[in-house]
Amino acid sequence: xxxxxxxxxxxELLATDPLAQDLTSRLQPxxxxxxxxxxxxxxDVFARIVHxxxxxxxxxxxxxxxxFLLGVGIGLVAGYSGGWIDELMMRFVDLLFAFPGIxxxxxxxxxxxxxxxxxxLALAVVxxxxxxxxxxxxxxxxxxxxxxxxxxxxxxxxxxxxLEHVLPNVLGPTIVLAALDxxxxxxxxxxxxxxxxxxxxxxxxxxxxxxxxxxxxxTAWWLVNVPGIAIVLTVLGFTLLGDxxxxxxxxxxxTNRGR
Amino acid sequence: xxxxxxxxxxxGGVASGAVAMTAGCQSxxxxxxxxxxxxxxxxxxTSGDWSMYGGAAPYYSPMHETLTxxxxxxxxxxxxxxxxxxxxDDTTWEFRLRDDVTFHNGEDLTADVVAQSLSALLADRPxxxxxxxxxxxxxxxxxxxxxxxxxxxxxxxxxxxxPLFGIQHPSSYERPIGTGPFEAxxxxxxxxxxxxxxxxxxxxxxxxxxxxxxxxxxxTTRSTSLQSGDIDASxxxxxxxxxxxxxxxxxxxxxxxxxxxxxxxxxxxNSPTDDADLRRALNYAVDQQAIVESILSGIGAPxxxxxxxxxxxxAHDDLPAYGPNLERARELVxxxxxxxxxxxxxxxxxxxxxxxxxxxxxxxxxxxxVSSTVRQFGRGSFYTTEQRADSxxxxxxLGSINGAADYLVRLQFHxxxxxxxxxxxxxxxxxxxxxxxxxxxxxTGDQALDEETKHEAYREVQQRVMEHGVLVPVYxxxxxxxxxxNTTVPQMHAVPHMxxxxxxxxx
Numbered sequence: 001x002x003x004x005x006x007x008x009x010x011x012e013l014l015a016t017d018p019l020a021q022d023l024t025s026r027l028q029p030x031x032x033x034x035x036x037x038x039x040x041x042x043x044d045v046f047a048r049i050v051h052x053x054x055x056x057x058x059x060x061x062x063x064x065x066x067x068f069l070l071g072v073g074i075g076l077v078a079g080y081s082g083g084w085i086d087e088l089m090m091r092f093v094d095l096l097f098a099f100p101g102i103x104x105x106x107x108x109x110x111x112x113x114x115x116x117x118x119x120x121l122a123l124a125v126v127x128x129x130x131x132x133x134x135x136x137x138x139x140x141x142x143x144x145x146x147x148x149x150x151x152x153x154x155x156x157x158x159x160x161x162x163l164e165h166v167l168p169n170v171l172g173p174t175i176v177l178a179a180l181d182x183x184x185x186x187x188x189x190x191x192x193x194x195x196x197x198x199x200x201x202x203x204x205x206x207x208x209x210x211x212x213x214x215x216x217x218x219t220a221w222w223l224v225n226v227p228g229i230a231i232v233l234t235v236l237g238f239t240l241l242g243d244x245x246x247x248x249x250x251x252x253x254x255t256n257r258g259r
Numbered sequence: 260x261x262x263x264x265x266x267x268x269x270x271g272g273v274a275s276g277a278v279a280m281t282a283g284c285q286s287x288x289x290x291x292x293x294x295x296x297x298x299x300x301x302x303x304x305t306s307g308d309w310s311m312y313g314g315a316a317p318y319y320s321p322m323h324e325t326l327t328x329x330x331x332x333x334x335x336x337x338x339x340x341x342x343x344x345x346x347x348d349d350t351t352w353e354f355r356l357r358d359d360v361t362f363h364n365g366e367d368l369t370a371d372v373v374a375q376s377l378s379a380l381l382a383d384r385p386x387x388x389x390x391x392x393x394x395x396x397x398x399x400x401x402x403x404x405x406x407x408x409x410x411x412x413x414x415x416x417x418x419x420x421x422p423l424f425g426i427q428h429p430s431s432y433e434r435p436i437g438t439g440p441f442e443a444x445x446x447x448x449x450x451x452x453x454x455x456x457x458x459x460x461x462x463x464x465x466x467x468x469x470x471x472x473x474x475x476x477x478x479t480t481r482s483t484s485l486q487s488g489d490i491d492a493s494x495x496x497x498x499x500x501x502x503x504x505x506x507x508x509x510x511x512x513x514x515x516x517x518x519x520x521x522x523x524x525x526x527x528x529n530s531p532t533d534d535a536d537l538r539r540a541l542n543y544a545v546d547q548q549a550i551v552e553s554i555l556s557g558i559g560a561p562x563x564x565x566x567x568x569x570x571x572x573x574a575h576d577d578l579p580a581y582g583p584n585l586e587r588a589r590e591l592v593x594x595x596x597x598x599x600x601x602x603x604x605x606x607x608x609x610x611x612x613x614x615x616x617x618x619x620x621x622x623x624x625x626x627x628x629v630s631s632t633v634r635q636f637g638r639g640s641f642y643t644t645e646q647r648a649d650s651x652x653x654x655x656x657l658g659s660i661n662g663a664a665d666y667l668v669r670l671q672f673h674x675x676x677x678x679x680x681x682x683x684x685x686x687x688x689x690x691x692x693x694x695x696x697x698x699x700x701x702x703t704g705d706q707a708l709d710e711e712t713k714h715e716a717y718r719e720v721q722q723r724v725m726e727h728g729v730l731v732p733v734y735x736x737x738x739x740x741x742x743x744x745n746t747t748v749p750q751m752h753a754v755p756h757m758x759x760x761x762x763x764x765x766x
Contacts (some may be wrong), residue, residue: 021556021622022555038617040499040554114608196608198640201633215611217479219499 048204071131079139180242295469303474313435323425331661392539417663466764519658536595538728
């Protein structure tokens with residue numbers, strides 16, 4: 001919640017421009033004027049971290065939402081339809097799993113060119129398979145339950161059976177999965193940006209900040225450590241959120257089956 | 260904060276003491292005039308296809324030697340394996356070879372062997388910019404080599420000092436067989452290159468018994484390896500570590516100006532930089548002095564033109580500085596046809612200082628009302644024609660590693676030069692080529708056999724290039740060399756690839 005508040009409100013409340021350069025104040029260590037120090041161009045690292053939260057969180061939530069919608073949709077259709085549709089879709093998912101996700105994202109982002117939008121697309125394209133598998137396995141179990149059979153026999157249209165009787169009963173584990181996934185996406189985004197495929201200068205994205213700061217490890221430790229700690233805390237926060245949601249929504253621990 | 264620093268200083272002191280004690284023990288065990296040292300380079304000498312040199316790159320390496328050499332300050336071409344040379348006619352040269360040179364396999368250096376070596380090299384790796392082919396070399400007698408260039412080319416002697424023209428004995432390419440002060444029995448790909456003293460070297464006797472070259476691509480790792488004593492010397496120490504290393508008593512760190520410059524090349528054929536007034540405005544906006552002082556840690560010099568003054572025909576002294584002058588820049592933007600389009604700055608993701616320079620430029624351009632976007636590219640795509648054709652400004656660092664830097668002028672500004680040829684041929688455009696008049700000037704310089712004509716032509720090219728804002732000059736490069744304090748100092752060469760290793764030793 002703190003992070004979300006920082007991402008949403010921080011940039012509006014903060015008076016310091018994260019892009020404003022002041023060469024006379026370059027590489028200043030943390031001080032009351034610059035709580036997280038300044039970088040080579042004299043930009044305030046605190047302001048860049050706060051603005052970076054919006055980028056990192058925004059991308060992570062968008063990517064997770066796209067993965068969630070794609071995965072849940074395909075899992076629902078595959079699980080409920082069965083037969084050759086199920087086979088076709090699940091073999092495609094198997095194909096996706098045959099490639100390491102981050103490598104595939106690297107290839108896509110590399111071909112599409114360096115930009116945050118392309119990173120977003122690359123990560124969204126590779127990560128929805130897990131959702132599809134979890135949802136499909138849940139649907140296979142739910143569709144045989146009495147209330148679903150009753151709805152089907154009473155002449156309820158297929159799409160309404162799926163949306164009103166099946167979907168609500170398979171969402172729990174996927175929401176937990178999504179909460180855990182946000183942290184993974186933040187790490188992947190930072191990784192791709194670190195490699196120069198994501199955010200472009202002067203965007204204050206955390207991975208990009210680490211990439212440009214790593215050359216100053218010996219002389220300006222704050223340039224790497226501060227965004228590094230921001231990433232660690234954020235990922236930890238979403239992991240704990242996911243664990244909490246799992247305890248609340250999925251006490252039987254079924255979420256991990258599809259992973 | 261004060262407390263943290265004190266603790267660090269204390270730890271640093273303890274570490275330095277320990278290192279000094281260890282170093283002391285090592286030097287006690289090492290005899291003067293012997294011992295071994297390891298030098299770090301930014302790239303491994305044994306990675307890539309260097310089969311024509313026995314598996315090791317001829318750059319930096321003390322194994323292969325060239326016919327000519329560049330002086331340490333890059334001011335003149337010196338004899339090396341060749342003692343003298345002359346032109347016989349417009350395209351024919353004769354080089355007289357030393358008579359006291361022995362290869363690592365024990366055979367003598369003769370004109371016939373050199374002709375075979377260079378012919379084999381050029382058959383395998385055509386070097387069009389050198390104006391020679393595999394059929395250019397003929398031995399007239401044991402000591403006289405005749406070279407026939409494909410066109411009149413005044414810079415041949417300087418060009419032959421390029422490390423790629425290092426002489427490998429053509430009898431075998433299984434291992435490096437050169438004439439240099441160190442030799443290698445074998446080369447393991449992608450591993451450090453281990454060399455030992457060559458006892459029959461014709462020049463000054465090497466001080467060290469063994470000299471190893473290790474590729475360490477990460478600049479920070481090079482710096483920390485030097486501090487920890489894992490290596491004895493390193494090229495390309497990161498500029499930002501200069502002060503830190505200077506304060507370390509166990510390390511000597513020095514800088515040397517290179518015939519190399521960092522510039523933003525401006526695409527003449529892509530809107531909006533096809534407008535000369537806008538290009539001049541961008542030039543007026545950039546503050547080279549501030550960039551050198553802040554981003555380059557004061558290491559280097561603000562540039563006024565494409566080539567640093569150490570290159571004999573550089574027009575640096577004659578070129579007017581554009582600015583910085585934001586007011587004049589704004590006037591020029593007003594005067595131009597610029598209507599708010601985004602100017603694209605392309606940088607390589609391998610050059611972090613260029614990313615900072617691009618970001619600095621972006622802010623300066625915003626101050627004169629020009630919006631811009633920075634895009635970074637991986638090494639694979641950065642140097643492609645497609646990338647450059649899409650850009651408005653491409654930030655590059657370019658320089659010469661041979662005694663004659665002539666090829667740079669043709670490469671960058673001639674319509675048929677490497678940067679422009681593909682687009683000139685396919686679309687009649689190019690990137691940084693101003694047209695037939697400048698092409699003619701470059702050809703005049705290229706073909707001139709007398710220095711004065713060449714210098715005059717190349718200086719005129721630079722004047723025109725700067726008048727039309729074909730590039731935004733940023734800095735003239737200085738490289739940083741660090742070494743352990745218990746080593747003697749090799750004389751730094753303007754071209755680091757040409758460092759002479761005979762002087763490198765234990766103190």
